[in-house]
Amino acid sequence: MNSVLFLVVIPLLGTFISLFNKKVKEMTFLITLFNEIFTIYIITCVGLPKIAIIGGFLPPYGINFVLTDLSLLFIFLVNTAGLISMLVINEKKTSKFYSVYLVLLAANNGLVLTGDLFNLFIFMELSTFAITALISYKRDKVSSGTGIKYLILSSVSSSFLLIGIGMIYKTLGTLNIADIAGKLNLLSVPTLSLIILLIFAGILVEIEIFPFNIWFRRLIFQQMPALM
Amino acid sequence: MSLTNLFLISSASLIFVGLYGVLTKKNIVRILLSLNIIETGINLLLVAFGYVEGGIAPIITSSESIANLTKMVDPVPQALVLTSIVIGLGTTAFALGLTINYYKNLGTVSISKEEEEKINE
Amino acid sequence: MNKEKSLFTNVFAVAFLIIIGFSIYKVAVSKDNGINLLDKNKVENRVAYRYVNKNVLDENSTYKFGGQAEDSAANIVTSIVADYRLFDTTLEVIVLFISIMGFSMVMPKEKELIKPSSSIIKHWSPILIVFMVMTGFYMFINGHLSPGGGFPAGAILSTAVLLGFLSKTKVPSQKTFKYIEALSGILIFLMGIIAYVINGSFFYNFLEGGRIGNILSGGIIPIFYSLVAFKVASELSSVFYDFYQEGEDYELN
Numbered sequence: 245m246n247s248v249l250f251l252v253v254i255p256l257l258g259t260f261i262s263l264f265n266k267k268v269k270e271m272t273f274l275i276t277l278f279n280e281i282f283t284i285y286i287i288t289c290v291g292l293p294k295i296a297i298i299g300g301f302l303p304p305y306g307i308n309f310v311l312t313d314l315s316l317l318f319i320f321l322v323n324t325a326g327l328i329s330m331l332v333i334n335e336k337k338t339s340k341f342y343s344v345y346l347v348l349l350a351a352n353n354g355l356v357l358t359g360d361l362f363n364l365f366i367f368m369e370l371s372t373f374a375i376t377a378l379i380s381y382k383r384d385k386v387s388s389g390t391g392i393k394y395l396i397l398s399s400v401s402s403s404f405l406l407i408g409i410g411m412i413y414k415t416l417g418t419l420n421i422a423d424i425a426g427k428l429n430l431l432s433v434p435t436l437s438l439i440i441l442l443i444f445a446g447i448l449v450e451i452e453i454f455p456f457n458i459w460f461r462r463l464i465f466q467q468m469p470a471l472m
Numbered sequence: 473m474s475l476t477n478l479f480l481i482s483s484a485s486l487i488f489v490g491l492y493g494v495l496t497k498k499n500i501v502r503i504l505l506s507l508n509i510i511e512t513g514i515n516l517l518l519v520a521f522g523y524v525e526g527g528i529a530p531i532i533t534s535s536e537s538i539a540n541l542t543k544m545v546d547p548v549p550q551a552l553v554l555t556s557i558v559i560g561l562g563t564t565a566f567a568l569g570l571t572i573n574y575y576k577n578l579g580t581v582s583i584s585k586e587e588e589e590k591i592n593e
Numbered sequence: 594m595n596k597e598k599s600l601f602t603n604v605f606a607v608a609f610l611i612i613i614g615f616s617i618y619k620v621a622v623s624k625d626n627g628i629n630l631l632d633k634n635k636v637e638n639r640v641a642y643r644y645v646n647k648n649v650l651d652e653n654s655t656y657k658f659g660g661q662a663e664d665s666a667a668n669i670v671t672s673i674v675a676d677y678r679l680f681d682t683t684l685e686v687i688v689l690f691i692s693i694m695g696f697s698m699v700m701p702k703e704k705e706l707i708k709p710s711s712s713i714i715k716h717w718s719p720i721l722i723v724f725m726v727m728t729g730f731y732m733f734i735n736g737h738l739s740p741g742g743g744f745p746a747g748a749i750l751s752t753a754v755l756l757g758f759l760s761k762t763k764v765p766s767q768k769t770f771k772y773i774e775a776l777s778g779i780l781i782f783l784m785g786i787i788a789y790v791i792n793g794s795f796f797y798n799f800l801e802g803g804r805i806g807n808i809l810s811g812g813i814i815p816i817f818y819s820l821v822a823f824k825v826a827s828e829l830s831s832v833f834y835d836f837y838q839e840g841e842d843y844e845l846n
Contacts (some may be wrong), residue, residue: 249795250673253782256687260778263771298680300797304724305649307680310495340698351519354684362552366684373566373688377695380570391699392570393583394505397614399563403510407517408489412519413549417639420510432627434620447486477631484617488610496604499784500835522641524634530645530669531806541645544669546634551673555685558744562692565832567820576701578669584723 248286248296248309248357251279255350260342272342276330276349280323287316303359304420310359313413318356326352336404338381348374361409361419365402368450372398398450405446411439479520488515490548500571504564515553520547555567619703644673658805665803666811674742675814679796683781686821690778693828697835704838710760718760725753731823737811743818748823754830758837767834770827777824784813784820 258275262268296309326349351370358364372395380391413419415435416427428436493506513550527545532538575581621630636642647662648654656662666672674682734747757764788797803810 247796249789253785253795257779260775260782263775273758275664279679291844296796299677300792300794301649301677304644305678320594338698344487344694347687359473359684362555362678363684366555366559366681366688369690370551370684370705371692373562373695376566376570377691377698380573381698383573383577383697384700386698388570388574389583390579392574395563395567395570396494396507399507399567400510406514407813410514410518410521410549410552411630413552415630415632415633416686417836419548419640430628432623432624432625432629434625435628438617438620438630478679480631486612488614492606493632495609496603505768510618522634524636532658532669536655538658542650544636544637544645546639546641547644547670547673548639550670551681554670554674554742554744556680558685558689562689566692566695566699573699573701 246296246298248311249298251288251323251357252350255346255353256403259346259350261441262339262343262346266339267419268339268342272346273330276307276323276326279349279353280327280351283320283323286311304423306437307358307360308361308420309357310422311357314358316443317352322349322352322356330467339383341378343425344374344377348378359421361421361424364407365409368405369402372402372450401446403446404442405450408439408442408446411442415439445469474525476523476525480522480575483513483516483520486510486516489513498584500581502572504567505573507567508560511556511563514562515556518553520551520554522549536569548577559579598632600820614639639841641827644677647672649677656805661802661804662755664798664811666814667805668737668739671737671742671814675737675817676798676812677816678839682817682821683785683796686778686781687827689828691772693832704836707759707761707837712758714756716754718762722753722757722762725749725756727844729753729822729826733818734807734815736818738806739816743821744825746818746822748829750822750826751829754826755833758833764830767831770831770834770846774831777820777827781817781820781824782793784817 255275256273262271265271293313295303296310296311297303298307300306301451303309348371350376351367353368354372355364358367376391376395376398380387409419412424415431416424417448418424431439490506490508490510490513493509494503497503497506522545526541527543528537528540529549530544530550555560571581598603623629636645636703643649647656647664664672666676727747729749732741733743733750736742738844753841772834785796788799789795791797791799798812798814800812803812809815
């Protein structure tokens with residue numbers, strides 16, 4: 245099952261190729277369609293859960309992607325949202341819009357699939373930058389104000405997540421999510437509550453569950469096709 | 473106090489100074505400076521989490537380094553810090569570009585209630 | 594009214610931070626049963642123990658200086674960044690690419706002209722550029738033997754380009770830099786896909802047979818670091834063209 249990684253690698257390759265040629269919109273549509281078909285093919289395979297290893301080193305000494313039934317539902321949601329938004333958006337002014345859109349698709353796929361904590365942090369940062377570029381490419385009044393405020397808020401909250409990851413590595417010694425779940429009962433209670441508080445504060449502000457997203461309702465629904 | 477505690481206290485104080493700056497300042501450039509101070513404090517904290525007392529650097533230079541393998545400092549947080557420094561660079565560059573655009577549109581570099589009125593016009 | 598409000602905000606922020614700092618202090622020095630935050634570090638319980646001993650694939654292997662190992666880079670941090678966790682570094686390169694691309698999408702279109710430079714820069718810049726380029730090349734070629742690597746080397750090379758740009762030496766145009774950047778990105782991902790075709794897992798180190806301490810060791814690590822250095826250098830150099838446009842400003846002298 246190592247070919248699950250194609251869901252992330254093909255859009256990123258498409259970003260670099262789209263800097264060369266002119267027909268960007270058709271290529272983006274083809275890549276999104278390929279992602280959707282590949283997802284449906286994965287769902288019809290049997291035998292869960294599966295692990296895809298990267299680099300030839302078994303977990304916990306290397307990075308891996310994990311497929312459980314919950315993550316299957318989420319990758320189907322992400323790719324379908326991407327396909328629907330590609331049918332709706334009609335953007336003629338800049339061709340760089342589609343390159344950034346492909347990176348956003350790859351980042352959301354990787355965010356759902358990954359099984360390593362630091363990989364999660366990097367995909368979240370990638371998603372932040374892609375969304376900020378999509379908000380503020382229009383260069384008018386509302387876009388620039390919202391863009392700078394979104395970037396500052398996201399950066400501060402992701403730094404809290406990084407402090408939590410550092411504390412987990414210092415006490416438990418590993419960065420793999422499945423391995424951490426096995427070792428979590430070795431921690432003392434105050435340390436565990438501090439780590440949980442830091443990580444939740446980081447993640448909840450980033451993905452904007454209800455009490456934290458009061459600020460962002462102003463401009464988001466115009467340009468947020470694949471936000472999960 | 474031991475060297476590990478000194479590193480932890482200095483990095484925690486950097487993070488708190490940066491947090492105070494992000495919370496109370498109104499000029500965007502000052503907020504970005506405080507964000508950079510937070511990033512520096514976090515990098516120092518991550519490297520301090522891997523410190524071993526009396527350790528040596530994790531580079532193999534000769535056969536004597538292989539005899540001293542148990543005294544090496546933990547190399548994994550150093551790899552995490554390499555990535556975090558580059559992310560901080562990207563954030564600062566992008567945010568400064570957005571600030572230039574903000575200034576050209578609105579004529580000022582501060583965020584406050586008067587700017588909200590100007591945007592909503 | 595504004596001064597009172599800002600004083601209230603400052604005092605509130607300081608009180609809030611004092612409360613948070615106090616609670617973190619109480620957690621940090623607590624000594625319950627279980628693993629606490631300020632215990633002494635034991636490298637044997639961590640993942641890094643197997644990285645330092647280079648026996649991830651085979652538990653009982655040892656290595657000597659000048660011999661072969663499963664990952665023959667002498668700098669252990671490099672072997673973590675570019676062999677065991679290669680995927681993270683690839684994504685790191687993409688993060689930098691997106692932020693610089695977003696920067697060029699956001700910058701306004703009106704640019705200024707360059708003012709002519711002083712005579713110190715004009716006379717000394719060729720010599721300094723040669724030294725800077727040499728240092729940059731040394732850093733990514735020896736990335737697996739001493740501290741350094743692709744990212745600082747890219748920053749140093751782009752500083753050399755900036756010096757040439759300010760003193761009007763001939764530097765490549767913006768289109769050349771964009772071609773180098775896109776080409777390096779495609780080559781990095783092609784390397785991962787070739788590893789998938791050969792062995793079955795992405796980003797596998799498929800060049801074997803190096804000895805620790807040589808310059809031609811480490812498998813695909815020197816190739817990867819040189820691609821990263823060129824990509825970062827061309828990205829940071831194409832930023833300068835967003836600020837200034839070509840031509841000279843003849844009014845000031």
